[in-house]
Amino acid sequence: MVLEGQLSGTTANQTALQNLFQSTPVVLLIVGAVFSAPILEEIIFRGLIPQKLFPKHELIGLIVGSILFGFFHGPTNIGSFVLYAGMGGVLALVVHQTKRLEMGILAHMLRNAIAILVMIISQS
Numbered sequence: 001m002v003l004e005g006q007l008s009g010t011t012a013n014q015t016a017l018q019n020l021f022q023s024t025p026v027v028l029l030i031v032g033a034v035f036s037a038p039i040l041e042e043i044i045f046r047g048l049i050p051q052k053l054f055p056k057h058e059l060i061g062l063i064v065g066s067i068l069f070g071f072f073h074g075p076t077n078i079g080s081f082v083l084y085a086g087m088g089g090v091l092a093l094v095v096h097q098t099k100r101l102e103m104g105i106l107a108h109m110l111r112n113a114i115a116i117l118v119m120i121i122s123q124s
Contacts (some may be wrong), residue, residue, distance in 0.1 A: 011084070012074025021119055027031060038108035041085050045069045046104045047094045062092035087111070 006013025020029055070085025095104035105120060 005009055011076050011080040013084070014113055015112045015114075015117070016074070022124065026120065027102055028043050030113075030116055034113045041072075042091065042095075042101055042108055043067065045072075046092055047101050050092075058096070063089075066092050 017029075017033065020032075045065040046062065049065040049068065050058050053063030054064065066085050066088030069088030069091075070081045073080075073084040075081035075084055091104045091108055094107045095101055098104075
């Protein structure tokens with residue numbers, strides 16, 4: 001998260017989160033960013049895309065899903081794209097190795113929870 005800011009500047013996704021943080025109750029932000037978004041994103045990028053679009057080529061589907069995940073998060077330059085697509089790749093690896101989408105969801109939730117915690121602490 002700190003590395004994200006240093007390598008990529010502020011992304012559209014980060015700006016949106018910061019704006020939400022200032023205008024949305026923290027509880028709603030936590031529900032959205034820590035629970036809802038990871039579930040929905042993992043179902044789409046590590047579930048539907050690999051399984052439905054690439055049923056015979058899971059690895060290709062996971063790679064495509066990771067790339068789309070990177071674009072979905074609003075990169076503003078190549079560095080931010082690499083960071084988001086790389087995170088998508090890490091989550092894809094978790095799902096691929098465990099054969100369980102739930103593990104990808106859990107890893108994504110943990111990552112987002114840490115990011116939200118850092119935002120809360122930095123705003124104090």
